[in-house]
Structure formats: structure tokens, C-alpha cells
Amino acid sequence: MSAKDDDPVTHDAADDDRGNQATGIAAGGWGSLKGIARIIGQSEPSAEALRTLYRQNKPGGVMCTACAWAKPGKPHPAEFCENGAKATLWELDKRRANAEFFATHSLTDLRHWHDTDLEKAGRLTDPLRYDPQTDHYVPVTWQEAYADIGARLKALDQPEDAVFYASGHAGLEAAYLYALFARAMGHQNLPQSSNMCHETTSVNLQTFIGTPVGTCTLEDFDHCDAIFFFGQNTGSNSPRFLHTLKDAVDRGCRIVTFNPVRERGLVEFVDPQNVGQMLTGHGTEISEQFYQVRPGGDIAVLVGMMKSVLAAERDAPGTVLDQDFIATETLGYRETIAQVESYGWPEIEEQSGLTRAMIEDASEVYLNAKNVIGIYGMGLTQHVNGWLNLGMLVNLLMLRGNMGRPGAGISPVRGHSNVQGQRTVGIGEKSAHMPADKLKELFGIEAPTRNGLNAVHACEAILEGRVKAMLSLGGNLLRALPDRERMEAAWPQLGLTVNIATKLNRSHLFPGQTGYLLPCLGRLDKDMQAGGAQAVSMEGSLSHVYGSVGEATPPGDAVRSEVAIIAGIAQETLPANPHLEWGAWIDDYALIRDLIARTYPDDFADFNARMFEPGGFYRGNPVRDRIWKTESGKAQFTAPDCLSALGAAPAGEDVLTLITMRSNDQFNTTIYGMSDRLRGLEGERDIVLLNAEEIARLGLKEGDRVTLISAIEDGITRRVPGLKVVPYDLPNSCIAGYYPELNPLVPLSYHEKNSQTPAYKGAPVRLLTEAS
Ligand SMILES: Nc1nc2c(c(=O)[nH]1)N[C@H]1C(S)=C(S)[C@@H](COP(=O)(O)OP(=O)(O)OC[C@H]3O[C@@H](n4cnc5c(=O)[nH]c(N)nc54)[C@H](O)[C@@H]3O)O[C@H]1N2
Ligand SMILES: Nc1nc2c(c(=O)[nH]1)N[C@H]1C(S)=C(S)[C@@H](COP(=O)(O)OP(=O)(O)OC[C@H]3O[C@@H](n4cnc5c(=O)[nH]c(N)nc54)[C@H](O)[C@@H]3O)O[C@H]1N2
Ligand SMILES: [Mo]
16 A cells, blocks of 8 residues: 555544654655554555455444544545554454463563563454463363353352443443443442543533533534633544544634643644645644643633633623523532632742733633633543533633533543443443433342442452452553552452453453453454344444444454353353343344333434434433533532642652653553654653753753652652653643553542542652663
């Protein structure tokens, strides 16, 4: 393949940097799929992979396994981005981590491997059980695995001794069965990757506006006049969204961005489908204003913006605020503005790291726009006061009624392709996630009444020895969680670990006393069951539900679908119940979708009939009709009781705020390679970024090796040595490095107040020099 003009594979979003030849991607646009294939360790994409890519994100095709961005009803000729292509090629890997591989390598041996090399061993092909005598995973039959796991789950003193984790990869069908299995067993310990991600959103938006998800649809982006962007790195993490943004800008929409890092995709976007832009290298300016806010400084920014809006209303009474909206739809306005006005500009400037003039310029854009959308990602959610970040963004939008009307609203950008959907169909630790009356009516099951464990609470329970069995439907918890050293030490104490996975990762190298590693089909694989080829479904960031049909040859004959594996274990665990028709559900996933529709009729009516609608079918959101499903029945203003999103951290000039970032060459803990092309960083991930002034202030120079230690003093040592100092354009007192390498520095206890989402973007650290 080459990147010719007529090459359909030229629809990249993040291709705004062609300076770097080394990666083999940039020069000709990322369109050289061969270059991507090489980076991820294959000589070239297989014909099957190419077929899959052309069907990706199109109605009736296969939905991307990477991010959750919306799939348009009228797709581009090639509706995927660089990262979607990488994810596809990575999953359709020709290599196999088969029984022979595990006979060759002990777990002690594999623990010395780099994360990338573990996954590069290829797709898992055989059900495996850990043998502590030989320190190897050895093959077992599926039936042996199911029977033993079932027996061990049945033998637990109480159902709550088990935890069922889900990473946001699996489709709605598998997710629903998993959530049902847990509750039929008698617990709802159902932590999910969202507990480390947008749980701040699920919990707090529910309190503020009565919905756990965003309120916008793709059409809103055709009607908004301004977009305010907080802490979401579109170019790396949801590149297809850049096309939506570019179209909005071309229409005259104004974008203002707040991010400590000048992320390229949000500065300028060169559309690879635009010949003029490709030839000149000059693209569309995405953000007309870009402010490098201090980490945790967004509350101060938003307080400043609200002050500017309130001042404008005082200057021209009755013309600025949406008084009607505030009076009829909301509560808490008076207390909130009193608190906002109590802060002075000097403290706002200090906390935000921005000047009053900058914040007033941003406010001008807000004041001149009729319809405004607020967008955010991990830069707002992964902070101790993440709740207030969101509360303030909601406040700002509500001042001018930017909620529940076309072209306006709040839009969290989700991570995994189906992370939002899994929650919609019951993955979650609360009874509200799967209604008790439905469990009774459909299955004759008494729902557990006690809340279960989210990710942080499950970790605390694991550290205390209270968890006996840990099932993981995908994911790589020991890399994704905070406090790595402590969690790795505790994990092997678990009585039972079961990992259902496509590829080998570090978490699989820490089995419990009994440990299983079960290979599953990915979404791109053809899923043949007794009832024929099966489709699965997922829900994107904008609450649209899409069907997805995999067509690739499965990696091995023994590999089973996630639905089949969950049902297989459930059958061996639960007492016989004629309503729990695990066997029939494996044969025909449409039956599971019928159950989803009956359990959640408001969201999934006629699910099977609608699942292949172009652009997905919309689940709806009551906020769009200004129906607030909050406790009070109104939308809630939130008084800012502080100006910083950071938790109480030890003060001192030597304390830096660590933000952990992703590169465009990784998908979470899956590291494809060492290139962070969009930030101009290449070749190494064991680095820390500081601005030149800070490097000098700390007595360092470029290239020095340093150790980072946590500044939270709770008797636990947290350190990462050997990090190379790299100068980078960042605010003062901010230090940046990569997730997951720096996860040992984030304490489990340092998390968002209401949802326990770890504060991965605001960890206080100190720096120790090492010999360079
Ligand atoms: N290629 C790729 N795509 C992905 C992923 C991936 O790893 N790789 N992961 C997927 C997942 S699960 C998720 S959740 C999403 C994550 O996507 P994002 O929400 O974009 O998450 P991050 O890249 O972690 O960080 C987002 C941005 O927050 C900024 N930031 C840090 N602290 C602050 C702050 O205090 N204030 C503000 N305003 N900004 C701040 C960072 O500089 C960064 O640009 O992406 C999904 N898509
Ligand atoms: N420091 C720091 N830590 C973070 C973050 C951060 O920004 N900073 N971000 C957090 C966020 S937003 C998230 S979402 C979490 C992510 O945490 P996780 O969801 O736990 O991690 P992933 O890297 O997405 O999981 C990758 C593994 O999933 C398996 N897998 C891939 N596809 C499939 C599939 O289709 N089915 C199954 N069963 N398995 C599959 C593979 O074995 C692969 O190795 O990390 C969090 N951790
Ligand atoms: Mo995420």
C-alpha cells in the first residue's frame, strides 16, 4: 500500500505533523498503513486487516475497538484514524501466544519483558491455568476451567468475596451477561475501567443535571457557535472528532481550549483529504484561543469566566443571563454566584496560572455565542476536586441556558469503545445500574441490595485480604491502577484470578493461588455460534448504539467469545434456574439483546430491529427536553468552595504537580511504540517534561536522570527512578510523564471526592537528582 491521492486510507485526523520521518508515518501522511504495520511489528497489513479497515465504523460494518467517538451515519470513504488502524492491526495480529509459547516461557521470565513485547507475543489461543510448581501457564480444557472456576466461586464464604472487573472493550451482550451473572450470584462488585476514567462524570453529572452521560449529539456540533475545551487531547485520543471540529470551525464556530500542554491536534489540523492543505502543510486553526492552564487550575478559570459573565450582566441588565432558564430550571444560583463573587482576581490568576485579561478574552467568546458546548476529558475528571471542575463547567453553561437546546450542552469524551454502554446495561456497583424489579420479573432473582465495590474500593479490599476471587473481562489492572507496587504485591494473595483476554499483559503475570488465563475473540473476529454468525453492539460517547459484525478469522479453534466464556462460567457457578438460559444465549445473541430491551425499555426498545441504523440509534437524554432527573427535579448550580482541583498536598517550592499522559502510540496500557509524534517526542517513554525555567530552578539540565517520589507522606514509599529530563512547554510547577510508567507515584487514596476516580492528573511529587 502507498499513500496516493486515491488511496482510500488517507482519512487521518491527527496528521498535522509531518516533520518526523523516523516513524515512517509522517512524511506521506499517516496513510502509509505499511508504516503503521511495521511499527506494531507486522511486515504489512494482511488482506483481512485491510478488509476490516474499510468496513470500520460504517453501518453494517465493524465498530472500532479503540475509542468511543461517534460513528457518523454518512461515513467518509475510510472512516478510521491512525489509532483505529493501529488497534485493528494489533488485534488482527498474525502471531500467537499459544501453548508452546507458554511452555517455553515461565512467568518469572516473562516479568522481565517489556509490556509491548508481552502483547507482541500475539493473540492468546488456549485456555490456560497457572501451575505454581513449574511457574508456567499450562493448557486446560474449557470444561475443566469452567468447572473449577465455578466450584471455587460457589465455595466462597459469601458472594461479596468475588469481584468482577470489566474494561470497556466488551460489547453490550457480554457486559449484560456479566452484570447479570454477578447479581444472580448475589453481589454487585462490578468495578469498571470507567472507575479510573469518567466515573467523575457518571456520579457528578447525575447530581448536577440528572444524567450520568453527555447531553450532546453529533448534530449539536453543526449548530454550536462556540466550544470550550478542557483537558481532552483529541488529536491523540479521538482523532476522528477533529473532523467534526474542523467542520464546526469552517462554519464559524469559535473554539477556546484550556490545557497545560499545547496539544497539536487542538492547535491546528491538516485535513489529509484536503489537497491544498496537504501541499502547503497549513491547516485549519482549531483553537482560536489556547490557554496553558495550571494542572488543577480549571475551577479558577471557570470562576473567572463566571465573574466576567456576571459583570457583563451588571453592565447591561437583562441581556446576558438566561434569567428564565435560571428561574424555572435550576436551584442554587444565588449561593453559587455569591461564592463566585467572593473570589478576587489575584487568587484566580494565581490558581489558574493565567492572567485576568486571558480569562476575560475567553469570556468574550462565551458572551458572543448563542449556543455553547463544553467538552472535557481526563484533564477535568482525574482530579481530587473533579466534581467541582464539572460543577463549574455546568454552572458556566447554565448561566446562559446552554443546556437542553440544540447546539448546546456538555460533552464528556469517553475512552474505551463501549465503556459507556457497559454501564448502561448494568456494569456498575449500584443497584440502580440493574433494576431490582426487572431482575425479579425476568429471572426470578432477588437483587443484591448492598452497593458493591468500585475500582478503588476493590483495591482497598484486596490490600486488606477481603477479596478472594478476581475476574477480569479484559483490561490490565496492575498497569492501570494507582499504587502499583502495593497492588502487585497483594495480587498473588488472591485465591482465584480469572483473566479473559485477547492478548498477554502484565496483569496476567500475577496469578492468584489459582489462576486462569482464558483467550477470547475480539470484536473484529468472526463469531460463529450454533445459531450462526453473531453480531455484537456498543454505545459511543454521544449515546448512540451501533451493531458490529466481525469477519476476521479467529486466532485459533479453541478461542471462545466473551459471551460464551461468561455464560460457561456462570452455568457452573449458579444453581439451575429455568430463566437463566445461558446455553440459548450463547447460540443467539439476539436473545440477549431482547433481554437488554426488556430490562431497559426506555433506552433499548426494538433493539434488534434498530441496531444497524446508520449512525446508530440514539438512546435519548432527558436533559435535551429539560427534564432533570436529579433529587430535586431541577438542575443544580454548584457553589465553588475552593479554587483548585488538587487535593491537600504538602506545600513547598520543591513540590510539583504530576500529570500522567498518553501518547498517540499507545492505547492505554497497550504500548504500540515509543513515538509521541504529535508532541515531537520520540524514542523513549521513561521521561519527565518540565519547562526550561523549572529545569534551571531545580538545578537540573536537559538529559539528566532523576527519580520521582510521591510528596504524599503516609508511610508508603512511592518512587520511579531513571527518568530523563526533557524540556517542554508547560506551566510552572507542572511535571508531565507517561501513563502507565508513572502509576507507582499515584496513591490509591488520592482520588476524586465523590466517585473515587484516581487523581492521575494532579499527583504531588518531588524530584531527586541522579548521576546523569
Ligand atoms: N490513542 C489513544 N486513544 C485513546 C486512549 C489511548 O490511550 N490512546 N485511551 C482511551 C481512553 S480509555 C480514554 S479515557 C481517553 C482519554 O483521552 P483524554 O481525555 O484526552 O485523556 P488524557 O490523554 O489522559 O489527558 C487529556 C488531557 O488533559 C490534559 N490535562 C492534564 N491535567 C489537566 C488539568 O488540570 N486541566 C486541563 N484543562 N487539562 C489537563 C493533558 O495535557 C491532556 O492533553 O482516550 C481514549 N482514546
Ligand atoms: N496514570 C494514569 N493511569 C491511568 C490513566 C491515566 O490517564 N493515567 N487512565 C485510566 C483510564 S482513563 C482507563 S480507562 C484505564 C484503562 O485500564 P484497562 O481498561 O484495565 O486497560 P487497557 O489498557 O484498556 O486493557 C488492555 C488489555 O485488555 C485486553 N483486551 C483488549 N481487547 C480486548 C477485548 O476485546 N476483550 C477482552 N476481554 N480483552 C481485551 C488485552 O489483554 C489488553 O492487554 O487506565 C487508567 N489508568
Ligand atoms: Mo478511560
